[in-house]
Amino acid sequence: xxxxxxxxxxxxxxxxxxxxxxxxxxxxxxxxxxxxxxxxxxxxxxxxxxxxxxxxxxxxxxxxxxxxxxxxxxxxxxxxxxxxxxxxxxxxxxxxxxxxxxxxxxxxxxxxxxxxxxxxxxxxxxxxxxxxxxxxxxxxxxxxxxxxxxxxxxxxxxxxxxxxxxxxxxxxxxxxxxxxxxxxxxxxxxxxxxxxxxxxxxxxxxxxxxx
Amino acid sequence: xxxxxxxxxxxxxxxxxxxxxxxxxxxxxxxxxxxxxxxxxxxxxxxxxxxxxxxxxxxxxxxxxxxxxxxxxxxxxxxxxxxxxxxxxxxxxxxxxxxxxxxxxxxxxxxxxxxxxxxxxxxxxxxxxxxxxxxxxxxxxxxxxxxxxxxxxxxxxxxxxxxxxxxxxxxxxxxxxxxxxxxxxxxxxxxxxxxxxxxxxxxxxxxxxxx
Numbered sequence: 001x002x003x004x005x006x007x008x009x010x011x012x013x014x015x016x017x018x019x020x021x022x023x024x025x026x027x028x029x030x031x032x033x034x035x036x037x038x039x040x041x042x043x044x045x046x047x048x049x050x051x052x053x054x055x056x057x058x059x060x061x062x063x064x065x066x067x068x069x070x071x072x073x074x075x076x077x078x079x080x081x082x083x084x085x086x087x088x089x090x091x092x093x094x095x096x097x098x099x100x101x102x103x104x105x106x107x108x109x110x111x112x113x114x115x116x117x118x119x120x121x122x123x124x125x126x127x128x129x130x131x132x133x134x135x136x137x138x139x140x141x142x143x144x145x146x147x148x149x150x151x152x153x154x155x156x157x158x159x160x161x162x163x164x165x166x167x168x169x170x171x172x173x174x175x176x177x178x179x180x181x182x183x184x185x186x187x188x189x190x191x192x193x194x195x196x197x198x199x200x201x202x203x204x205x206x207x208x209x210x211x
Numbered sequence: 212x213x214x215x216x217x218x219x220x221x222x223x224x225x226x227x228x229x230x231x232x233x234x235x236x237x238x239x240x241x242x243x244x245x246x247x248x249x250x251x252x253x254x255x256x257x258x259x260x261x262x263x264x265x266x267x268x269x270x271x272x273x274x275x276x277x278x279x280x281x282x283x284x285x286x287x288x289x290x291x292x293x294x295x296x297x298x299x300x301x302x303x304x305x306x307x308x309x310x311x312x313x314x315x316x317x318x319x320x321x322x323x324x325x326x327x328x329x330x331x332x333x334x335x336x337x338x339x340x341x342x343x344x345x346x347x348x349x350x351x352x353x354x355x356x357x358x359x360x361x362x363x364x365x366x367x368x369x370x371x372x373x374x375x376x377x378x379x380x381x382x383x384x385x386x387x388x389x390x391x392x393x394x395x396x397x398x399x400x401x402x403x404x405x406x407x408x409x410x411x412x413x414x415x416x417x418x419x420x421x422x
Binding site: 008009010011012045048049051052055056077078079082083086089090091096097098099100113117118119120121124125127128130131132134135137138139140141142146147149150151153154155156157158159160161162164167172173175176179180181183184185186187188189190191192193194195196197198199200201203204205 | 219220221222223256259260262263266267269288289290293294297300301307308309310311324328329330331332335336338339341342343345346348349350351352353357358360361362364365366367368369370371372373375378383384386387390391392394395396397398399400401402403404405406407408409410411412414415416
């Protein structure tokens with residue numbers, strides 16, 4: 001297919017496709033004349049993948065490059081592939097930025113994780129402690145019990161997601177696994193927004209007309 | 212308190228506090244000498260609020276400004292305040308970027324939302340349809356049934372969150388409501404990462420030593 005067809009099927013403007021080609025994120029097509037190249041299903045798939053990461057999940061290009069490399073290198077085992085994704089999705093957390101009182105919260109978080117039986121990298125616990133400390137400082141009455149239902153939902157949805165995984169899969173299956181991790185976060189956040197909008201309208205009426 | 216104490220209690224560097232002062236995001240302190248000013252609890256609270264939005268939720272300064280204005284203007288009713296937050300948290304979605312076949316998915320999404328009884332802005336449905344179409348193009352076997360548990364979790368967590376709301380609250384209560392909406396998203400995403408990490412290690416072993 002020509003670049004214009006590639007553009008139409010994906011919703012990605014031609015100029016953006018050319019940018020990805022120049023950046024080496026998308027491999028060159030097969031030249032068919034001095035100014036034209038032919039693209040195939042692999043290009044279509046790769047372009048959709050880039051777009052899911054940049055446009056839907058708002059990841060930056062260096063993260064996208066890293067994800068693509070890990071997906072396509074089949075020597076990277078699945079457990080490591082998931083580690084790459086998890087690292088890419090955690091924004092950097094610097095302990096120097098932690099607010100007052102984060103140490104006490106961290107103790108609570110560690111105990112909470114132990115009760116859940118989750119054995120995870122301490123970086124995640126540090127990040128959660130930062131969020132919980134910030135919430136408490138800003139008047140949220142949320143002790144760790146409050147987060148029990150969050151952990152429960154997180155675990156059930158993660159199981160449902162991992163059950164779709166084909167452990168001995170192709171590169172396309174590995175790509176699908178990464179896409180699910182990235183995009184189901186967005187789907188869940190979108191549904192939280194919608195559920196809240198619906199419930200707020202039920203409790204307080206529709207937003208004012210003038211807005 | 213001096214600016215150095217403000218910095219220590221919040222984890223925000225003095226240079227960044229000065230930047231927020233220059234940008235008018237943080238009100239000036241009371242001058243106590245030619246080069247020093249005294250700051251109070253209101254500054255502490257405001258700084259924590261800015262930091263929660265920028266550092267934890269990664270919102271840009273213009274969005275932060277908009278959120279702060281809506282929180283502090285008590286003439287803005289709660290339902291409109293939530294609308295401002297929801298709009299700020301939805302990344303822009305342009306229908307021109309939609310992939311092929313999004314129209315059929317949109318029909319499925321509308322039906323799904325109708326079954327849930329959620330009455331929401333069509334923008335949310337458009338955004339969800341974009342995500343679902345992208346997932347399907349990239350090999351995710353997820354029909355709308357798959358998302359039933361997502362909607363269920365989203366609604367239960369939104370109810371739990373809204374139950375903390377004080378409807379006739381002060382500006383601090385309004386701030387807390389916005390902070391919950393923004394930060395509980397981050398908490399949930401963090402816990403999804405941790406649940407996945409834990410489950411992947413259970414199913415496929417720990418990540419390789421060499422990483």
